[in-house]
Amino acid sequence: MNSKLWLAIAVVVIIAVIGAFLAFQQQPPAQTTTPKTATVPITQTTKPKGNIYVIYDIGGRGDLSFNDMAYLGASRAAKDFGLGLKEVQSKTQDDYVPNLRAAAKSGDAVIAVAVGFLMTDAVKQVSQEFPNVKFAIIDGYIPDRPNVMSVLFRENEGSALVGALAALTAYYYNCTKVGIVLGMEIPVLWKFEIGYAYGVRWAERFIKQKFGKDVKFDILYVYTGSFNDPAKGKQAAEVMLAQGVCVIYQAAGATGLGVFEAVAEAGKKAGRTMGPPFAIGVDADQDYIKPGFILASMMKRVDVGVYTAAKMAVEGSFKGGVLELGIKEGGISVSTLDDLSQFLEIGIRAGAVKESDAQNIINTVKEMRSKIPTWIWEAVDKFKQDIVSGAEKVPLPTTQDQVVQLRKELGLGTVG
Amino acid sequence: MRRLALSLLNTGLALFLAFVLGAIAMWISGYDPLLSYKSMLLTPLSDLTYLFSALAFSAPILLTGLTFAVGLKAGLFNIGAEGQTYMGALGAVAAAYLTRDVSALPLAAFLGVAFAVAWSAIPALLKIWRGVNEVVGTIMMNWVAYWLVIMAVSTIFANPSQPEESVKMPEAARLTPLVAGTDLTLAVPLAYLTAVLIYVFLRYSVWGYRISISGQNPTVAKAYGIRPEQAVLVAFGIGALTAGLAGVLQVVARPPSYSLARNLANVYGLGFDGITAAMLGRGHPIGVLLASVFLGILQEGARHMQIEVGTPFEFIRVIQGLLILFLALQMLRKI
Numbered sequence: 001m002n003s004k005l006w007l008a009i010a011v012v013v014i015i016a017v018i019g020a021f022l023a024f025q026q027q028p029p030a031q032t033t034t035p036k037t038a039t040v041p042i043t044q045t046t047k048p049k050g051n052i053y054v055i056y057d058i059g060g061r062g063d064l065s066f067n068d069m070a071y072l073g074a075s076r077a078a079k080d081f082g083l084g085l086k087e088v089q090s091k092t093q094d095d096y097v098p099n100l101r102a103a104a105k106s107g108d109a110v111i112a113v114a115v116g117f118l119m120t121d122a123v124k125q126v127s128q129e130f131p132n133v134k135f136a137i138i139d140g141y142i143p144d145r146p147n148v149m150s151v152l153f154r155e156n157e158g159s160a161l162v163g164a165l166a167a168l169t170a171y172y173y174n175c176t177k178v179g180i181v182l183g184m185e186i187p188v189l190w191k192f193e194i195g196y197a198y199g200v201r202w203a204e205r206f207i208k209q210k211f212g213k214d215v216k217f218d219i220l221y222v223y224t225g226s227f228n229d230p231a232k233g234k235q236a237a238e239v240m241l242a243q244g245v246c247v248i249y250q251a252a253g254a255t256g257l258g259v260f261e262a263v264a265e266a267g268k269k270a271g272r273t274m275g276p277p278f279a280i281g282v283d284a285d286q287d288y289i290k291p292g293f294i295l296a297s298m299m300k301r302v303d304v305g306v307y308t309a310a311k312m313a314v315e316g317s318f319k320g321g322v323l324e325l326g327i328k329e330g331g332i333s334v335s336t337l338d339d340l341s342q343f344l345e346i347g348i349r350a351g352a353v354k355e356s357d358a359q360n361i362i363n364t365v366k367e368m369r370s371k372i373p374t375w376i377w378e379a380v381d382k383f384k385q386d387i388v389s390g391a392e393k394v395p396l397p398t399t400q401d402q403v404v405q406l407r408k409e410l411g412l413g414t415v416g
Numbered sequence: 417m418r419r420l421a422l423s424l425l426n427t428g429l430a431l432f433l434a435f436v437l438g439a440i441a442m443w444i445s446g447y448d449p450l451l452s453y454k455s456m457l458l459t460p461l462s463d464l465t466y467l468f469s470a471l472a473f474s475a476p477i478l479l480t481g482l483t484f485a486v487g488l489k490a491g492l493f494n495i496g497a498e499g500q501t502y503m504g505a506l507g508a509v510a511a512a513y514l515t516r517d518v519s520a521l522p523l524a525a526f527l528g529v530a531f532a533v534a535w536s537a538i539p540a541l542l543k544i545w546r547g548v549n550e551v552v553g554t555i556m557m558n559w560v561a562y563w564l565v566i567m568a569v570s571t572i573f574a575n576p577s578q579p580e581e582s583v584k585m586p587e588a589a590r591l592t593p594l595v596a597g598t599d600l601t602l603a604v605p606l607a608y609l610t611a612v613l614i615y616v617f618l619r620y621s622v623w624g625y626r627i628s629i630s631g632q633n634p635t636v637a638k639a640y641g642i643r644p645e646q647a648v649l650v651a652f653g654i655g656a657l658t659a660g661l662a663g664v665l666q667v668v669a670r671p672p673s674y675s676l677a678r679n680l681a682n683v684y685g686l687g688f689d690g691i692t693a694a695m696l697g698r699g700h701p702i703g704v705l706l707a708s709v710f711l712g713i714l715q716e717g718a719r720h721m722q723i724e725v726g727t728p729f730e731f732i733r734v735i736q737g738l739l740i741l742f743l744a745l746q747m748l749r750k751i
């Protein structure tokens with residue numbers, strides 16, 4: 001071979017080595033070390049009785065939300081029950097079945113947790129092939145297999161809480177319009193929409209009782225049709241803000257990031273460093289994304305779901321069917337300052353938040369929360385107690401007809 | 417014989433370098449490269465289920481690899497397999513939408529291949545008539561196909577009970593696993609057979625000869641009375657045939673969903689993996705076959721590497737990327 005080629009290869013090799021070295025140097029240590037710290041010491045030093053397998057869909061770790069929370073729950077369970085933790089990411093959709101199969105075939109799976117409803121078909125198939133292996137699926141609905149536990153969340157309850165928080169905050173700032181921006185119109189999202197509206201109406205009753213005033217809130221809702229289009233979310237939120245809406249709840253995945261953007265921009269345009277207007281986050285604690293403009297987040301504790309499923313498998317109380325987690329079970333909550341610190345930590349480890357900003361963010365959120373009068377937080381807390389005790393029943397729509405009916409009853413209005 | 421030995425040597429060198437650099441990257445990040453490679457390359461061969469899974473992954477990569485390989489023979493840099501695979505899958509979904517019995521299977525094959533061929537005709541004709549570079553043409557068509565198919569799957573072909581995917585193939589029209597409990601469907605032998613047929617076609621048929629001559633030297637081809645434009649058209653058409661077939665098979669022969677994901681997750685990237693296979697296989701159909709089996713083993717091995725050693729699957733991508741880099745370097749030298 002000629003010398004030019006060798007030279008070229010040598011140059012490429014050197015560049016690649018240096019590049020790889022720099023890339024891995026800069027990479028946040030968490031990404032590379034978490035799997036190690038989670039698996040190596042546990043699997044090698046204490047001889048675990050088995051492993052928890054966590055199978056992610058193609059989104060996978062690093063989303064600062066759903067998947068990272070699943071990991072959090074699994075690693076806590078592994079630690080508490082002296083088990084190993086094995087994580088398996090999926091490169092394509094076709095990896096779901098082989099991933100689950102490999103976990104099942106390993107023979108040491110205490111439980112295999114499939115994170116995300118996209119794996120529903122795959123879990124259905126593999127659970128049939130391996131009837132002796134326990135499976136859990138987060139957000140997927142497989143009610144009829146003795147070895148599959150479907151972990152579902154009562155998002156309607158949490159949405160009701162933030163609905164009450166939204167309405168009471170709006171009332172405090174002399175505003176009577178609240179809104180919700182949603183993703184695709186799929187049955188799961190009805191829970192968010194109707195729950196939110198129910199919370200707003202509860203707040204009306206509460207205001208009447210406490211202040212003797214009759215306030216009627218307008219509730220605007222819009223389905224953007226997508227979960228990954230921040231531009232659409234921003235546009236939807238801007239329309240709402242132009243109509244005088246002052247608190248917007250988002251249940252639209254990444255589309256909702258545009259809602260935060262719009263709300264923060266509107267606030268800054270009005271010369272404020274904090275709301276109103278406010279946005280409300282969803283799934284994870286998102287309060288840090290636009291600190292000061294995000295009132296709170298409706299948290300869906302995927303970590304609690306994974307932990308509970310693993311615990312039941314270890315303790316022998318595992319059984320097939322649906323495991324529903326709501327406020328009472330700790331599966332749903334409204335974000336607190338403690339949650340914020342925890343999520344900031346995840347964000348710092350993933351490189352999404354600068355460590356130097358963390359304290360600033362906490363201070364801002366703390367200040368914002370202290371500006372909301374305590375009677376509002378207390379009211380929301382009372383509402384929470386009532387839901388837990390069963391005194392308040394948040395409606396749970398499952399069919400199109402029910403949704404149409406509930407929309408009429410609760411007086412939801414479309415934008416425009 | 418000498419050429420064969422030399423190309424084997426070159427390919428081996430590229431593989432070796434990619435694996436060495438991959439090992440260095442693993443070592444720097446704190447993972448054990450030897451154990452990782454062991455579970456990546458040996459575990460898939462240790463169990464029939466895993467081996468069949470690897471073969472199932474190799475089938476679509478082989479078919480899109482053939483698209484690129486046939487293009488290379490005709491002197492084309494045809495990277496349109498990606499979009500043509502989408503169109504093939506769309507054809508299969510359309511068939512599932514139109515008929516709900518066993519007739520959906522032949523209809524899917526027909527529509528899928530027809531869509532893919534039609535899709536490749538545009539860059540092919542643009543090249544012949546207007547001299548538009550096929551790289552530009554096919555890249556554009558890939559993106560048009562991407563958004564078009566997403567639109568179709570989210571609207572008319574959406575599955576009302578599972579919003580994340582298209583309508584499913586009717587059960588009677590599915591190619592289910594040949595061995596229960598594995599992913600081995602008819603797609604695998606079908607893909608391998610296609611590779612052999614393409615080999616025979618290129619090697620022994622008149623058109624195959626015309627394609628190779630036009631690819632090697634269009635002027636000489638003209639002097640022999642061969643019209644290089646026609647050879648280009650045929651090469652594009654055959655490439656679309658295999659890419660379309662890949663798309664169809666991803667829908668009709670891939671358990672458990674038998675549908676097209678709304679975000680195209682089960683066809684996305686196949687065309688580009690095919691380019692790797694074609695380069696690794698030196699553009700020879702049988703070489704592409706071997707290369708695709710190798711890539712299938714890597715993909716299956718990524719899973720076991722995660723489970724057994726805890727090494728992230730992204731390292732497979734690092735290795736594949738380096739491999740392409742070294743192979744491209746060797747190709748550049750030839751030009």
